[in-house]
Amino acid sequence: MSSLKMTQQVPLARGADGVLRLAGSRVTLDSVMRLFKGGATAEQIREDFPSLPLADIYAVIAYYLRNSRKVDDYLRQQASASRALQTTLEARMNTRGLRERLRQRRPG
DSSP states (O other): OOOOOOOOOOOEEEOTTSOEEETTSSOBHHHHHHHHHTTOOHHHHHHHOTTSOHHHHHHHHHHHHHSHHHHHHHHHHHHHHHHHHHHHHHHHSOOHHHHHHHHHHSOO
16 A cells, blocks of 8 residues: 655745745745735636646645735735835836826827
């Protein structure tokens, strides 16, 4: 009788930037969770990211369901870091002139 492996690895990898991605891809955990929390099924998520194996999507969803508090904490930290970066970049760029030129080009 063969023995079944009773543990399963989560197909997530942390990049040098600290961002969690599905292993072997550039798809972030944030992207998959945003779709899942929005009501998408694993199959619908695969439609958006056809390079991801369906089994990996299911594994990440299962991991989230077992560890939702930790994953949600991670997602909040990522969202906060993203907002901070956006604020920093916007402060460095003076877009007032560009916005005005775009407004002038609008018909009407």
